[in-house]
Amino acid sequence: MQSVDKIITPRWIVPVEPDETVLEGYSLVVHEGRILDLLPTAEAEARYHGETHRRLAQHALIPGLVNAHTHSPMTLLRGLADDLPLMDWLQNHIWPAEGRFVGEAFVHDGTLLAAAEMLRGGTTCFNDMYFFPETTAQVSGQVGIRAAIGLIVIDFPSAWASQASEYIEKGLDIFDRHKGESLLSFCFAPHAPYTVADEPLKRLATLSAELDIPVHMHVHETAHELEESKARFGVRPLERLARLGLSGPNLMAVHMTQLESGEIAHLAGAGTHVVHCPESNLKLASGFCPVQALVEAGVNVALGTDGTASNNDLDMFGEMRTAALLAKGVSGNAAALPAHTALRMATLNGARALGLADEIGSLTPGKSADMVAVNLGELESQPVYDPVSHLVYAVGRHQVSDTWVAGRPLLRDRQLTTIDDTQLRQRISSWQTRIAEAD
Numbered sequence: 537m538q539s540v541d542k543i544i545t546p547r548w549i550v551p552v553e554p555d556e557t558v559l560e561g562y563s564l565v566v567h568e569g570r571i572l573d574l575l576p577t578a579e580a581e582a583r584y585h586g587e588t589h590r591r592l593a594q595h596a597l598i599p600g601l602v603n604a605h606t607h608s609p610m611t612l613l614r615g616l617a618d619d620l621p622l623m624d625w626l627q628n629h630i631w632p633a634e635g636r637f638v639g640e641a642f643v644h645d646g647t648l649l650a651a652a653e654m655l656r657g658g659t660t661c662f663n664d665m666y667f668f669p670e671t672t673a674q675v676s677g678q679v680g681i682r683a684a685i686g687l688i689v690i691d692f693p694s695a696w697a698s699q700a701s702e703y704i705e706k707g708l709d710i711f712d713r714h715k716g717e718s719l720l721s722f723c724f725a726p727h728a729p730y731t732v733a734d735e736p737l738k739r740l741a742t743l744s745a746e747l748d749i750p751v752h753m754h755v756h757e758t759a760h761e762l763e764e765s766k767a768r769f770g771v772r773p774l775e776r777l778a779r780l781g782l783s784g785p786n787l788m789a790v791h792m793t794q795l796e797s798g799e800i801a802h803l804a805g806a807g808t809h810v811v812h813c814p815e816s817n818l819k820l821a822s823g824f825c826p827v828q829a830l831v832e833a834g835v836n837v838a839l840g841t842d843g844t845a846s847n848n849d850l851d852m853f854g855e856m857r858t859a860a861l862l863a864k865g866v867s868g869n870a871a872a873l874p875a876h877t878a879l880r881m882a883t884l885n886g887a888r889a890l891g892l893a894d895e896i897g898s899l900t901p902g903k904s905a906d907m908v909a910v911n912l913g914e915l916e917s918q919p920v921y922d923p924v925s926h927l928v929y930a931v932g933r934h935q936v937s938d939t940w941v942a943g944r945p946l947l948r949d950r951q952l953t954t955i956d957d958t959q960l961r962q963r964i965s966s967w968q969t970r971i972a973e974a975d
């Protein structure tokens with residue numbers, strides 16, 4: 537008998553890789569933060585002795601969800617400005633509020649709230665883009681959640697930096713000081729083609745290639761962005777990025793609601809990743825990302841919530857469902873984006889886009905034990921013919937019972953283990969008072 541840290545025996549295991557697999561009567565063995573084995577329960581019990589053995593008779597065990605695009609501190613602005621199109625929302629509401637309130641304390645408390653919400657909803661890894669990224673890194677470390685930290689660049693001055701060159705220098709400094717931390721990874725995060733000039737974008741293309749750091753950027757979010765780009769630069773944003781050396785396999789292009797067939801072929805050929813944010817795109821009426829056409833062309837499509845001021849939650853179960861339903865509506869094809877594909881987008885595809893597919897994204901021996909148990913025993917989930925169908929089309933995030941990152945339980949029976957709920961509520965309530973008074 538081999539002694540191991542943990543054995544988990546759920547009713548179903550959905551490893552995501554191999555595709556379309558649902559295992560029943562299997563156990564997953566965790567040792568030193570990694571998945572050591574995935575095998576029939578009788579064999580697991582004969583071969584391993586777990587320091588703990590968790591039996592989850594009504595649950596599906598899935599890989600931790602990867603939120604491939606968010607602005608975590610924006611939880612503090614949830615519901616502040618609704619029912620507006622992107623540029624009105626940003627220029628007249630969000631950027632003024634950020635100008636007034638964003639600082640280290642805002643980012644600290646907003647990230648903590650986001651981490652609590654994400655863990656309670658089964659998200660174990662988030663790809664962030666926001667001011668004061670080192671604070672996001674610190675909070676993530678304290679909580680134990682996995683984070684891809686956006687080294688942001690924007691041509692506007694903010695409380696974090698005054699110009700593009702300073703954003704880049706500060707970002708590189710953060711990267712140098714934190715690059716060895718096992719739960720952190722980094723992306724350059726130029727905000728959008730319409731807010732970052734050619735020179736900093738060229739520099740980022742060079743740095744991204746030299747340091748092998750992905751580039752995370754809002755691209756082709758609205759029709760307005762395309763019109764403005766043609767007027768200012770004579771080309772569509774994707775073409776401009778390609779000329780600046782940015783449209784290769786390191787690019788995570790977020791939104792992509794405006795795409796011509798030649799551009800889809802270009803993305804596929806270049807190995808560029810697309811991050812689909814269906815709920816934010818719907819709420820801001822930004823347009824529809826042609827997900828099915830991208831998938832058919834071979835583009836890796838991941839899923840993100842965007843920030844909570846344009847969604848207004850960090851619910852990756854909701855995002856999977858919206859993505860699956862919307863793809864059918866947009867393509868006129870009920871077979872578009874089936875449940876297994878939606879789950880893959882929310883897990884392994886996000887990991888691939890972040891360059892983390894060897895580490896997370898599927899329940900594969902050798903990978904980090906980032907996992908989620910979802911209770912399918914509730915009345916609202918009966919009967920269960922196909923657990924993956926339920927995960928995408930029927931369950932709510934409140935059915936997540938347990939969330940582990942690198943084998944560490946961060947949510948146990950719906951209780952957060954590293955975040956003090958009462959203290960967090962007090963902090964958020966004081967932000968609510970301050971922000972509402974200024975509104």
Ligand SMILES: CSC[C@H]1O[C@@H](n2cnc3c(O)ncnc32)[C@H](O)[C@@H]1O
Pocket residue numbers: 607622626630631634665666667688689690727728754757816842843846
């Ligand atoms: C430079 S930090 C990130 C910056 O992005 C803003 N933002 C949030 N959501 C969106 C979106 O959908 N499109 C463009 N910009 C967005 C956020 O408020 C921060 O200022």
Ligand SMILES: [Zn+2]
Pocket residue numbers: 605606607754842843
């Ligand atoms: Zn965004």
